Amino acid sequence: MIELRPFSSLGGANHGWLDAKHHFSFGSHYDPKRMSWGSLRVWNDDTIEPDTGFPPHPHSDMEIITYVRKGAITHKDNLGNQGRTEAGDVQVMSAGNGIVHSEYNREAEATQIFQIWILPTSRGKAPSWGAKPFPKDDRSGRFVTLASGFEADTDALPIRSDARVLGATLKAGETVEYEIDARRHAYLVPATGAVEVDGVRVNARDGAAIKDLKRFSVKALEDSEVVLVDAA
Template sequence: MIEIRPFDGLGKANLGWLDTSFHFSFSGYHDPDRMNWGRLRVWNDDWIAPKSGFPEHPHRDMEIITYVRKGTISHRDSLGNSGATEAGDVQVMSAGTGIAHAEFNLEDEPTELFQIWIMPDRTGLPPSWGNRAFPKGGRSRQWVTLASGDAEGSGENDPLRINADARILAATLNVGETLAMPLDPARYYYLVPIDGSIDVNGKAAHSRDGIAIRRESALQITAADTVELLMVETA
């Protein structure tokens, strides 16, 4: 099963400083058929104006992954963590028993990012935050794991650790290149081409479309453009 969810058909909200599209039900957008995909609960496609952002607000018992597409996002939280995450890099916040955070674009240019929420395997865990740079050069025609429930998370080049049976994967393809991978038909996969068009097992998808995949044993992606890919695999 492969379902293409066109970007233009996603839920929308525009607050002036924030222009966002919802792959799943979120805030004022509700679609009973798009509540989650396995343990993947939220995938928001955010554009944040310069010198603006999300003021401090709380979360609990959720794994929140931010992938920055363009610009920079700056983080601070109630644990005393702070840091900036740049384009191509990732931050992970495990909300656990509770954490409050603020996310701001402090730059002079807009920031574009994906905000991804995954339901944790266990509730009531200690909250934490971390970010890491992942050079794009290592993603050519191969998947690189950015965050994972299996990760140790301690080494400089390790994926960031999340408290969920899930992985966040990234790859890049040039025009005409193909990337194949085996799939577990029992798991859920959600793929988004960030900036180009692709063919996925014979189905066409375009920039920032959502591609929901399940009960497939293999995936073959062919790039119609030079494209960056982001995918979540989860129970």
């Protein structure tokens, strides 16, 4: 099954400094049909204006992955971690038993991110944060694991979840296949471009909710940058 969720159908709000679209129920946006997808709980499409951002606020027991699409995001938390993550790169925060953090756009242009929340498999652990560059050329024509709860994915940022976050950059006409246990849940969003997932067209920032499949193909209709979550 592949359920298309067009960008135009997403809930959200424009706060001036933040234009947020929500693939799932989040904050004041509630849609009982889009509460989660397996252990994937949140996929927010955020545009943050220059010199603005999220002031310090707390989280606990959630794996929070930030994929930067444009610009850069600057992180600071009460553990002493600080870092700037730029377009194409990824940061991961395991909120564990509690963390307070801020995320600001210190750039001269608007920053665009996907913020992805995945439920952890264990609760009450020590919080942590990390970031890593993932050059787009290294993902050309294939999926690369960006964040993972599996020890075998040694090059990925670690998360405490039965899930993977993957990225691929595809030139127009290229096709990549992905194998998945039919009991798991996949959610795919093109950051840019347009693709066909087993013949279903998915435009930039649309979502494709996928389940009950053992394999699916992703064909680029245009040069495309794709993000995929494979979750229990």
